[in-house]
Amino acid sequence: MAYTARLRTAIGGVRATLATLGIDVQDPRFRTHGEHAPDPDAPLVLVACSGGRDSMALAATARIVCASLGVRCGAVIIDHAMQDGSADVARDAADRCRALGIDPVVVDRIDVPADRRGAEAAARDARYAAIARIAGRLAAACVLLAHTRDDQAETVLIGLLRSGGTDALAGMPAVFARDGVRYARPLLERTTRDDTTGICRDLDVAWWDDPTNGDAADPDAADDDAWRALPLRSRIRQRLIPYLRDFTGGDIAAHLADASRSLRADKAYLDEMADAALERARVDAAGDVLRLSAKRLAAEHPAIRRRVIAHALGAAGIEASARQIEAVERLAADWHGQGAVSFSSGYSAFRQKHVIRVCQDGAHANRRRSRSD
Known part of the structure; x- marks a missing residue:
């Protein structure tokens, strides 16, 4: 069949992404144009598939690319069990992937624990944990995620609304590692949600629309309770981006996505x-969760100093807001005897002479102080 321009763009994105991960033509006999049956020990590329238009378009595109390279293409489908009929949605997505010739196709039903950060964050973490487990069991070379240029623009706006700063403007990385698994987003730069819809139609692939995305809500109804109940990302998608597009008269999603690409560098x-500065500032924890030299931190540029603190806390499994990170920074750079900075899960940071100590609350007073303190 003749490929449409949008499908050729998506195929090019997947090929380029796999090449950056070291996944290319597996044998000289596969250099001829067309599809090739992969060897049993060929690398396995997994597509994380929800059954939505973006992930179905990626699954179909990835299968085409993998077949041309002699690479195996599989799919992993996570049923969060958070909506009525989720098992049916997962089963239908699996059937569509198998109909495309994808193998293996794994469906995993998970329990999403309660999380003070909200259901969306809890589901994301549970989903990544499940995907990592499956990818490890199958020895997958990588996992492809179906985020598009529109998703990138939405992520930038979410970051600006919630925190701001360079990290928010940088958006999602095209390639990253988590829990020992390599992830990639081949549609992130040049493929839009309209493109994935078109790709599905080009290839006669059905999809499922998640009701939480807000497609059923009336964007013109100011008092639409259904719209107001949507998650932040869906509200941005349905209201804010269309408003900004009308206000600027241009493709605001493309502008935000392009800006984020340059900022990722x-x-x-x-x-x-920051990682190099963290090694300079780190001192023997001596039983604490973390200890940092206040003097070495104070000597760093503020932009680096805050990243050092954020990286150190993150590596210790401690969540911290921008305000909490700034408070820890003041323990080093603006020290005037202030008290401890409290975090969630019973952790806190405080300064003792020239050392910033991070430990669990209640452990400070009970721990015998060494001479180096």
């Missing part, structure tokens, strides 16, 4: 500098 450099 800045973020990568700052992260590299």
Whole structure:
């Protein structure tokens, strides 16, 4: 069949992404145009598939690319069991993937624990944990995620509304690692949600629309209770981006996504500098969760200093807001005897002479202080 321009763009994105991960033509005999049956030990590329238009378009595109390279293409479908009929949605998605010729196709039903951050964050973490488990069991070379350029624009706006700063503007990375698994987003730069819809139609692939995305809500109804109940991302998608597009008269999603791409290089450099500074500032924990030299932290540029603190807390499994990170920063750079900075899960940071100590509340007074303190 003749490929449409949008399908060719998506195929090019998947090929380029796999190439950056070291996944290319597996044998000289596969260099001829067309599809090739992969060897049993060929690398396995997994597509994380929800059954929605984006992930179904990616699954179909990835199968085409993998077949041309002699690479195995599989799919992993996570049923969060958070909506009525979720098992049926997962089963239908699996059937569609198998009809595309994808193998293996794994469906995993998970329990999403209660989380003070909200259901969306809890579901995301549970989903990544399940995907990592399955990818490890199948020895997958990588997992592809179906985030598009529109998703990137929405992520940038969410970051600006919630926190701001370079990291928010940088959006989602195209390639990253989590829990020992390599993830990639081949549709992130050049493929839109309209494109994935078109790709599904081009290939006669059905999809499911998640009701929480708000497609059923009336965008013109100011008092639409259904719209107001949508998650933040869906509200941004349904209201804010259309407003900004009308206000600017241009493709605001493309503008935000393009800006985030250039800022990701800045973020990568700052992260590299911060990791080096963290090694300079870290001192023997001596039984605490973490200890940092206040003097070495104070000597760093504020942009690096805050990243050092954020990276150190994150590596210790401690969640911290921008305000909490700034409070820890003041323990080093603006010290005037202030009290401890409290975090969730019973952790706190305080300064003792020239050391910033992070430990669990209640453990400070009970721990015998060493001479180095």
